[in-house]
Amino acid sequence: xxxxxxxxxxxxxxxxxxxxxxxxxxxxxxxxxxxxxxxxxxxxxxxxxxxxxxxxxxxxxxxxxxxxxxxxxxxxxxxxxxxxxxxxxxxxxxxxxxxxxxxxxxxxxxxxxxxxxxxxxxxxxxxxxxxxxxxxxxxxxxxxxxxxxxxxxxxxxxxxxxxxxxxxxxxxxxxxxxxxxxxxxxxxxxxxxxxxxxxxxxxxxxxxxxxxxxxxxxxxxxxxxxxxxxxxxxxxxxxxxxxxxxxxxxxxxxxxxxxxxxxxxxxxxxxxxxxxxxxxxxxxxxxxxxxxxxxxxx
Numbered sequence: 001x002x003x004x005x006x007x008x009x010x011x012x013x014x015x016x017x018x019x020x021x022x023x024x025x026x027x028x029x030x031x032x033x034x035x036x037x038x039x040x041x042x043x044x045x046x047x048x049x050x051x052x053x054x055x056x057x058x059x060x061x062x063x064x065x066x067x068x069x070x071x072x073x074x075x076x077x078x079x080x081x082x083x084x085x086x087x088x089x090x091x092x093x094x095x096x097x098x099x100x101x102x103x104x105x106x107x108x109x110x111x112x113x114x115x116x117x118x119x120x121x122x123x124x125x126x127x128x129x130x131x132x133x134x135x136x137x138x139x140x141x142x143x144x145x146x147x148x149x150x151x152x153x154x155x156x157x158x159x160x161x162x163x164x165x166x167x168x169x170x171x172x173x174x175x176x177x178x179x180x181x182x183x184x185x186x187x188x189x190x191x192x193x194x195x196x197x198x199x200x201x202x203x204x205x206x207x208x209x210x211x212x213x214x215x216x217x218x219x220x221x222x223x224x225x226x227x228x229x230x231x232x233x234x235x236x237x238x239x240x241x242x243x244x245x246x247x248x249x250x251x252x253x254x255x256x257x258x259x260x261x262x263x264x265x266x267x268x269x270x271x272x273x274x275x276x277x278x279x280x281x282x283x284x285x286x287x288x289x290x291x292x293x294x295x296x297x298x
Contacts, residue, residue, distance in 0.1 A: 027060045036062040046070040046093065053077065064088050075099045075119065087111035098122050098142070110134035121145050121165065133157040144168050144188065156180040167191050167211070179203045190214050190234070199223040208252075213237050213266065225249045232257070234266035241273045245295035248288035256284050 030051075031039070041048045048071035049063075056077040063069075064085040072092055076099040087108030094117040102123040109115075110131030117140040118132075125146040132138075133154035141158075142165040149170040155177040163186040164178070171192040178187070179200040186209045194215040202223035204210075210227070213236040220235070225246035233253060250265075257264030265284060272280065279290045 027062060030054060030056075030060060031062070036066060040066065040069065047091075048094075049073070051077070052096075059083060059085075067091060070094070070114075072096070082106055082109075084108045090114065093117065095119070105129050105132070107131040113137065116140065118142070128152060128155075130154045136160060139163065141165070151175040151177055153177055159183060162186065164188070174198060174201070176200065182206065185209065185229075187211070197221050197224060202226045205229065208232070210234070220244050220247075222246055228252065232263045232266075234260070235270065236266045237269045240267075240270040243272075243276065243287075243291065245291050245298070248292045253284060256280060256287070 039049055047068050049066065049069050050073040052073050053076045056074070056079060059074065059079060059082060067088060068091060069089055070091050071094040072089065073096040075096045079097070079100040079102060082097065082102060082105060084106045086106055090111055090113065092112050092115050095112070095115060096119040098119040098121045100123050102120065102125060104125065104127065105120065107129050108131070109129060110133070112135055114137060115135045116137050118135070118138060119142045121142045122145040125143065125148055128143065128148060128151055130152040133152065136157065137160055138158055139160050140163045141161060144165045145168040147170055148166070149172070155175070158181060160183060161181050162183050164181070164184060165188040167188045167190040169192055171189065171194060173194060174189060174197060176198070179198070180203070182203065182205060184204050185206050187204065187207060188211040190211045190213040192215055194212060194217055196217060197212070197220065199221045201221060204227060206229055207227050208229050209232040210230060211232070211234040213234045215238055217235065217238040217240060220240065220243060222244045225244055226249065228249060229252065230250050231252045231254070233250065253263070253265045255262070255264040257266050258268065260266070267280060279287050
């Protein structure tokens with residue numbers, strides 16, 4: 001009797017599988033004859049799916065039938081388009097689209113109201129959809145290594161954003177909307193074409209790490225010295241000749257730093273006016289004392 005019951009169950013399962021949508025050949029190969037849900041990993045806190053480095057040129061349709069996914073990794077493929085169906089995965093908390101060939105994101109990304117972490121680095125984006133600003137829970141955003149030159153004004157709505165990476169893009173000035181993101185503690189704008197930093201930078205009152213290396217910046221604004229939360233300030237490889245006298249107010253900078261990962265003031269490869277090169281060689285305390293005395297005598 002148990003054997004007969006098992007046979008009936010097997011026939012019923014086969015019947016339902018045949019009724020489902022027909023998979024393309026490459027999707028079938030990806031699944032290896034398994035049910036799409038078998039690819040899900042159910043952890044203690046999240047349901048995740050990783051399709052990293054699968055050689056995909058398009059997103060498999062079976063993905064849109066897995067609304068329970070909370071962490072999705074589609075990085076390092078050859079994806080050209082993310083379809084509007086992305087909006088169906090409204091439980092997503094983490095989405096990694098890095099290392100693809102995307103030129104744009106669908107406006108439906110704004111439907112991902114639970115999204116906290118988004119990686120779209122190393123693509124071919126030229127713009128960011130205004131609808132991304134509807135993801136009000138977003139805390140971490142990486143758009144590095146793209147072709148972006150401006151951000152939508154609605155970015156000011158991303159009030160939960162703490163970490164923003166815009167390095168290796170085409171910005172010639174820091175978008176004003178960034179200065180409204182008061183929760184930012186990490187901001188990377190290295191390897192763009194920035195020529196200056198607006199005085200409004202002082203509104204980033206929680207900023208701890210500020211990286212603006214490899215740009216065309218000639219001077220630092222005095223207002224930068226009022227971000228006393230800074231622990232790492234990287235201005236390597238710019239065109240800076242002088243430093244603001246109030247730089248000594250940045251007391252959380254522990255040292256003159258040389259290793260990119262170290263906290264401190266990174267100031268190498270700038271055409272500093274004399275006697276600054278010699279002063280910097282003496283260390284951060286010597287530099288700060290020099291600037292403090294210089295200010296007192298002015």
